[in-house]
Amino acid sequence: MSLLTPNPGLIFWMLVVFLLVVFILAKFAWKPIIKGLKDRENEIQGALDLAERTRAEMIQLKSDNEKLIAEANAIRDQILRDAKDAADRTIHESKDKAVIEAQKIMENAREAIRNEQELAVSKIRKEVATLSLEIAEKVLKRELKDKEAQETLIAELASSARLN
Amino acid sequence: MYTHLRRFFTIALVASACVFNVPATADEPVQHEAEKAVQDINEKEHKIEHKLEESEAKFDIGEMIMHHIADSHEWEMTHGVVIPLPVILYSADRGIEVFSSSNFHNDHHEYNGYHLVHGDSEQVVPVDESRKIYDFSITKNVASMLLSAVILILVFTSIAGFYKNSKGKAPKGFQSAMEVIILFIRDDVVKPNVGPKYEKYLPYLLTLFFFILVNNILGLLPGSANLTGNIAVTLTLAVLTFIIVHLNANGNYYKHLVRPTGVPVPLLLIMIPVEIVGVFMKPFSLMVRLFANITAGHIILLSLFGLIFIFQSFMIAPVISLFALFLNFIEIMVAFIQAFIFTLLSSMYIGSAIEEHSHADHGH
Secondary structure, three states: OHHHOOOHHHHHHHHHHHHHHHHHHHHHHHHHHHHHHHHHHHHHHHHHHHHHHHHHHHHHHHHHHHHHHHHHHHHHHHHHHHHHHHHHHHHHHHHHHHHHHHHHHHHHHHHHHHHHHHHHHHHHHHHHHHHHHHHHHHHHHHHOOOHHHHHHHHHHHHHHHHHO | OHHHHHHHHHHHHHHHHHHHHHHHHHOHHHHHHHHHHHHHHHHHHHHHHHHHHHHHHHOOHHHHHHHHHOOOOEEEEEOOEEEEOEEEEEEOOOEEEEEEHHHHOOOOOEEOOEEEEEOOOEEEEEOOOOOOEEEOOOOHHHHHHHHHHHHHHHHHHHHHHHHHHOOOOOOOOHHHHHHHHHHHHHHHHHHHHHOOOHHHOHHHHHHHHHHHHHHHHHHHOOOOOOOOOOHHHHHHHHHHHHHHHHHHOOHHHHHHHHOOOOOOHHHHHHHHHHHHHHHHHHHHHHHHHHHHHHHHHHHHHHHHHHHHHHHOOOOHHHHHHHHHHHHHHHHHHHHHHHHHHHHHHHHHHHHHHHOOOOOOOOOO
């Protein structure tokens, strides 16, 4: 039964060696190892937290950007609409103005044409009158040179007057 | 081992013969004949026993196993290759004496007034029996323990170097192999069982785990010592855990011992002794569990190898070798499991002693 009776010498050495191993390992091995493990865990946790934060920031930025783009789009649309309106208005106005102007010009032209016409007609009338007077004078002068010719003429005139 | 069996059968035979004899006492000649028959049987049994003892003298498996399991004053690597170890003795009259165990290699195993006794295990006893000596020899187990201590310190200080030198880098090689085990012990064994103040006990529990593990595995190597299967070693480890538990235990723990909550007063008469026995049963179970598991494993393996020498047949050797190989794998598993269980139970005992709140009733 020596198997079951602990040997005091072995207990002594076991205590000495085991406690020494515990102290040496605690000081020179477990302390740096556990510290290293903890540091790394903190680092990883920190990196994960940072990534999470960055992600949130990215999402925030993205939504901000989208908002900005939407605003810019709205403003652009507004500007475009305004510009189009302004252009339309200008075109419309100028068209109207041009039409009025044209009408005025036409009116003036018509007026001028009428005036000219009247003038020309009155001139022509006067001319025609003088011309016919001269012609009549000349004709009369020539016709009245001989008697016979005067008589035929009168007859002629009388006959034509009759016919009318 | 065989002798005992034979003796038992002989006694049984004789006893049965005697029982047979009883009704016949009235009949003189019949009784005489019966006595003769019994004597005959006895003689024959004696002869068989004698022959068996003779053949066993060649190879005694029990002695072989005990020799391998027990401690020794010299380290026998294999038959004939022996490293003598220092014998350190203390006695009141002679003080400390140190000499090599090879001095005992003479006809009487005697040196300088000391006698090396080979029994179940070796023992140095003074020739003068009135003297009292204390044996602090560097035995095979102590030498193996020192070797494991050196291995542990070298391995883990070099790993600690990795952590210091390559800070902020990914672990690699041996460091990551050990890191898995360290993290397992920390996160799955110590942290959940000890509780929030686990860091104080972590160095002890980590050392405990790796010390038991390394010695379990060293013990499996051929020619090595059976350190964790030695009751003195497991006793020391269990007592250290016991001391740590009871030095750090808080008031709740001690109050719970003498006044278990939720127990009616008359039952306290039974409960208090049970609780106090329980306090000592815990380290006792720690001690016996490790010792018995490792020793049993060694005995099984040695018995298997012993079978080869008993049968002395080339036919049986490969079969037994295969079986022994299988058992060796199981023993490697046991090496890990026992180290794990010792650490787990130690951390559970520490955890239950330093627990802050006393829970009202948890059923014991």
